[in-house]
Amino acid sequence: MHYNTGYHREAVPLVRRFVEMFRDAEAVCVPSASCVAMMREHYEMMAEADGDLKFIAEVKSLLPRVFEFSELLVNCLGVEDVGAAFAHSVTYHPSCHSLRMLHVGDAPVKLLRSVRDLTLFELPQKEQCCGFGGTFAVKNPDVSLAMLTEKDACVVQTGAEVVTALDNSCLMQIYGGLHRSGSQVRTMHLAEILAETGGAA
Amino acid sequence: MSIVVGKTSKAPDFPVAAKAALKNDQLRRNVHHATNVIRNKRALRVEEMPDWEQLRSAGSEIKAHTLAHLDHYLIEFERNCELAGGKVHWARDADEANKIAIELIRHYGGDGPGVEVIKVKTMTSDEVQMNHALEAAGIKPIETDLADMIVQLGNDEPSHIVVPALHKNRFEIRDIFRDKMEKPELTEQPEDLTAAARGYLRERFLRTKIGISGANFAIADTGSVCVVESEGNGRMCVTLPDVLITLVGIEKVIPSFADLEIFLQTLPRSATGERMNPYNSLWTGVTPGDGPQAFHVILLDNGRTKLLQDEIERETLQCIRCGACLNACPVYRETGGHAYGSIYSGPIGAILSPQLQSLEHSRSLPYASTLCGACYEVCPVKINIPEVLIHLRGEVVREDQKTLSGKLSAENIAMQAAANIFLSHRRYEAAQRMARIGQTIFKRDGQLTNLPGMAGAWTRSRDLRPIPKQSFRDWWKSREKKDGANA
Numbered sequence: 023m024h025y026n027t028g029y030h031r032e033a034v035p036l037v038r039r040f041v042e043m044f045r046d047a048e049a050v051c052v053p054s055a056s057c058v059a060m061m062r063e064h065y066e067m068m069a070e071a072d073g074d075l076k077f078i079a080e081v082k083s084l085l086p087r088v089f090e091f092s093e094l095l096v097n098c099l100g101v102e103d104v105g106a107a108f109a110h111s112v113t114y115h116p117s118c119h120s121l122r123m124l125h126v127g128d129a130p131v132k133l134l135r136s137v138r139d140l141t142l143f144e145l146p147q148k149e150q151c152c153g154f155g156g157t158f159a160v161k162n163p164d165v166s167l168a169m170l171t172e173k174d175a176c177v178v179q180t181g182a183e184v185v186t187a188l189d190n191s192c193l194m195q196i197y198g199g200l201h202r203s204g205s206q207v208r209t210m211h212l213a214e215i216l217a218e219t220g221g222a223a
Numbered sequence: 224m225s226i227v228v229g230k231t232s233k234a235p236d237f238p239v240a241a242k243a244a245l246k247n248d249q250l251r252r253n254v255h256h257a258t259n260v261i262r263n264k265r266a267l268r269v270e271e272m273p274d275w276e277q278l279r280s281a282g283s284e285i286k287a288h289t290l291a292h293l294d295h296y297l298i299e300f301e302r303n304c305e306l307a308g309g310k311v312h313w314a315r316d317a318d319e320a321n322k323i324a325i326e327l328i329r330h331y332g333g334d335g336p337g338v339e340v341i342k343v344k345t346m347t348s349d350e351v352q353m354n355h356a357l358e359a360a361g362i363k364p365i366e367t368d369l370a371d372m373i374v375q376l377g378n379d380e381p382s383h384i385v386v387p388a389l390h391k392n393r394f395e396i397r398d399i400f401r402d403k404m405e406k407p408e409l410t411e412q413p414e415d416l417t418a419a420a421r422g423y424l425r426e427r428f429l430r431t432k433i434g435i436s437g438a439n440f441a442i443a444d445t446g447s448v449c450v451v452e453s454e455g456n457g458r459m460c461v462t463l464p465d466v467l468i469t470l471v472g473i474e475k476v477i478p479s480f481a482d483l484e485i486f487l488q489t490l491p492r493s494a495t496g497e498r499m500n501p502y503n504s505l506w507t508g509v510t511p512g513d514g515p516q517a518f519h520v521i522l523l524d525n526g527r528t529k530l531l532q533d534e535i536e537r538e539t540l541q542c543i544r545c546g547a548c549l550n551a552c553p554v555y556r557e558t559g560g561h562a563y564g565s566i567y568s569g570p571i572g573a574i575l576s577p578q579l580q581s582l583e584h585s586r587s588l589p590y591a592s593t594l595c596g597a598c599y600e601v602c603p604v605k606i607n608i609p610e611v612l613i614h615l616r617g618e619v620v621r622e623d624q625k626t627l628s629g630k631l632s633a634e635n636i637a638m639q640a641a642a643n644i645f646l647s648h649r650r651y652e653a654a655q656r657m658a659r660i661g662q663t664i665f666k667r668d669g670q671l672t673n674l675p676g677m678a679g680a681w682t683r684s685r686d687l688r689p690i691p692k693q694s695f696r697d698w699w700k701s702r703e704k705k706d707g708a709n710a
């Protein structure tokens with residue numbers, strides 16, 4: 023949020039904090055594609071701008087161990103079926119950063135296809151941004167809302183009961199519009215669906 | 224030096240202009256329809272190219288190389304253009320470019336009133352507001368590119384860098400023609416509109432002695448200039464007059480004729496979804512007895528050399544003005560081009576206009592993006608627009624923080640506070656607890672619907688789910704405790 027909004031200096035201590043917390047981890051699983059994209063695209067640059075050699079080295083050593091949630095499951099661990107069951111219809115919104123920066127491809131769809139009793143509906147114009155964009159949503163609330171309105175109309179058009187994504191930020195935006203308009207469609211992070219075992223959701 | 228980029232100095236901030244644009248349903252329908260059509264055509268023409276990614280990389284590398292040695296290639300272009308009989312002029316800013324153009328027109332066309340010039344394919348002349356300068360000097364500019372002509376006749380502003388009248392549908396164009404061409408019977412059928420435009424333009428092509436054009440490429444090793452287009456009006460404009468003046472931004476130079484091989488593949492496919500442009504005009508100096516007998520090139524800086532100094536900013540100058548990033552941009556598609564307050568709209572406008580003017584104007588533009596990356600994905604010269612946007616946001620913030628009002632702005636205070644909270648898990652958890660308590664007064668039916676301050680922009684039109692009673696950390700801790708008890 024800080025770096026993307028232009029608060030570059032303020033973001034560096036946050037990177038340091040992240041490195042301190044996770045430097046010893048074997049793998050860091052992040053349930054947000056945009057966070058992983060931020061790390062991969064900018065952490066090294068930020069560390070380099072800071073100039074501390076030890077810090078740069080630590081960032082470089084940690085980054086290859088950071089994974090987005092679906093990436094970790096499908097691409098690293100080779101798991102597609104986690105044994106989940108979810109008797110609902112679902113549509114998947116491929117968030118911009120998962121699609122165009124992390125290139126997670128069909129990893130999330132593979133996971134969803136393996137969930138028992140789940141019906142997957144294709145989202146029309148799925149690659150279109152939901153209009154969240156971090157501080158964009160408050161700096162440009164009207165444009166953000168116009169984009170959201172289009173996205174939510176596509177979600178509703180699928181007839182799915184649930185819309186899912188790899189980013190809670192997009193889901194917060196999508197939920198905000200759906201709920202305000204009185205729609206019954208629910209938002210769930212992919213991880214929440216994979217945690218379902220078939221009881222009442 | 225006065226860096227002018229269209230009318231940006233008088234334009235309202237993007238969120239304000241966008242709000243007005245969003246209320247214009249007709250405009251939004253037109254923009255949606257047109258961008259959808261071009262976008263789909265482009266996708267088709269790109270998919271059929273097995274080497275598209277290599278072409279993008281090659282284009283990007285040629286441009287990056289040229290910009291790194293721009294002085295060398297500009298001088299080479301000047302030498303070769305003049306060897307072939309052209310004359311090159313250097314303009315530091317908008318005023319100089321306009322002054323040179325007016326002097327040339329006076330020289331060849333006399334200082335009597337009512338001197339006419341025909342113009343084609345020169346967005347750069349809009350950048351320097353040349354039409355205003357010419358009119359003020361008593362010279363009458365006539366736009367001959369169909370879309371530019373529609374914009375000029377309608378007293379309008381261009382809204383797209385390739386399709387300037389994209390915001391108008393054919394009914395609106397019919398009305399403009401009926402009014403300005405005095406053809407009250409004209410229908411909105413495309414054939415009728417084209418015939419009316421042709422009749423109107425032919426007459427002017429044949430009687431006007433001086434032409435002004437832009438250029439897609441200036442080629443250093445031959446001194447040639449290249450314009451690509453769909454209509455043939457450009458061809459008329461650069462061949463029929465006795466005198467041709469071409470205005471070129473210095474970033475348009477490419478090293479060699481052979482480099483066109485790349486750009487003549489990527490530009491038409493990206494711009495209009497055509498495999499090749501119907502008209503590709505290339506001219507080199509002056510040929511006795513054929514075409515214009517006097518040829519002048521004005522090389523324009525207008526803020527560009529400053530961008531060369533920074534590696535990230537420099538990327539902006541790679542642009543070949545294909546417009547693909549506009550058609551792909553979800554923000555542009557909602558607002559159209561006028562909201563950007565500049566002739567350069569969409570993602571490229573959001574990075575180009577503020578930089579040319581050293582962030583004196585258009586400071587809200589770097590924020591007119593969700594950083595979704597659709598622009599970068601389609602750019603035929605691989606400009607990482609999101610990266611440049613973030614870089615510019617950094618400059619805006621750093622400049623703002625220099626002033627007291629910037630330091631005390633709600634945003635700056637919130638950002639500093641948030642950074643502090645994220646730095647300590649104790650503070651983070653405390654903040655979460657506070658928010659959980661604080662939010663109760665804003666809850667309605669279990670939702671946050673009316674938050675104060677900056678968050679109010681959010682809840683004005685969206686709901687927010689309250690913070691859950693138990694955080695992931697708390698859940699994890701309680702789970703560990705349970706596991707511990709079970710073990």
Ligand code: SF4
Nearest residue numbers: 542543545546548602
């Ligand atoms: S930035 Fe890239 S996509 Fe946009 S107009 Fe320029 S060349 Fe085309």
